[in-house]
Amino acid sequence: MARCEALFDAIVDGKIADAQTLVGERLAAGEAPMDIIAGTLIPAMDEVGQLFQDEEYFVPELMMSGRAMKAAMAPLRPLLAAAGAVPAGVVVAGTVKGDLHDIGKNLVISMLEGSGFKVIDLGTDVTPARFVDAIRTHQPNILCLSALLTVTMLAMKSTIEAITAAGLRDSIKIMVGGAPVHEKFARDIGADGYGVTATDAVSVARDLVSVA
Numbered sequence: 001m002a003r004c005e006a007l008f009d010a011i012v013d014g015k016i017a018d019a020q021t022l023v024g025e026r027l028a029a030g031e032a033p034m035d036i037i038a039g040t041l042i043p044a045m046d047e048v049g050q051l052f053q054d055e056e057y058f059v060p061e062l063m064m065s066g067r068a069m070k071a072a073m074a075p076l077r078p079l080l081a082a083a084g085a086v087p088a089g090v091v092v093a094g095t096v097k098g099d100l101h102d103i104g105k106n107l108v109i110s111m112l113e114g115s116g117f118k119v120i121d122l123g124t125d126v127t128p129a130r131f132v133d134a135i136r137t138h139q140p141n142i143l144c145l146s147a148l149l150t151v152t153m154l155a156m157k158s159t160i161e162a163i164t165a166a167g168l169r170d171s172i173k174i175m176v177g178g179a180p181v182h183e184k185f186a187r188d189i190g191a192d193g194y195g196v197t198a199t200d201a202v203s204v205a206r207d208l209v210s211v212a
């Protein structure tokens, strides 16, 4: 699983068109979608995260890299779905009500998809009622809630309450995450799983559906 340097750089530099073209070239050269994701795309986003942490990158760079990652994932998604005849599990994901941050959620989704989960992305500012509707419609194994604001963390609690009130709580596992979320909070609101990073999201999701 060799890293494609040009694709790596396209993601890190936020070059959307290049990212999509280079993914097409890797596919045409016979590279497996999962190898492209694990070998190049995820390491590139790790690098972006590091640059951000080191204050070499700021919000605009972060957003451009996030968009390049999204563009790179677009041709891979249908192939992943077709390759994994039986997905590891179905996940409904969204950023909770009042919160518009989606870079981290999108990374979590890319990682889950790269690991064989089918993910339905409800986007940002998702109300508890929309989560409830999506559970009824898609019957996921896992609900993945993201929040980046201290105030919107509380919407995780009201989302879980709405799911319980709708009689759906026993039918799914719920995992929560995002910068202000911590383990005690996750436990207190009755979530089944919690993770710090997008990589954690995969191991937590696998544990929740008991995939070895």
Ligand code: B12
Pocket: 049, 059, 062, 063, 098, 099, 100, 101, 102, 103, 104, 105, 107, 108, 144, 145, 146, 147, 148, 149, 150, 151, 175, 176, 177, 178, 179, 180, 194, 195, 196, 197, 198, 199, 200, 201, 204
């Ligand atoms: C980018 C950004 C924005 C962008 C968002 C763009 C977008 N499309 O997402 C914009 C400019 C729109 C924005 C707006 C605002 N923002 Co803002 N934003 C940020 C910033 C700089 C980076 C967030 C980010 O993308 N990080 C990178 C990603 C990769 O990390 P991440 O999101 O944490 O996700 C990782 C993990 O948390 C985890 N994860 C995430 N979700 C989940 C879910 C599960 C289940 C699991 C397991 C893991 C997991 O995995 C990810 C990858 O490892 C942070 C500061 C910071 N240093 O974090 C402030 C920050 C989050 N924002 C903040 C604020 C206050 C705001 C505004 C209110 C500002 C304003 N006054 O208007 C608005 C709110 C808008 C709204 N209603 O949501 C504050 C929040 C303070 C707080 N604790 O409440 C922060 C911390 C800045 C600060 N220091 O004050 N913001």
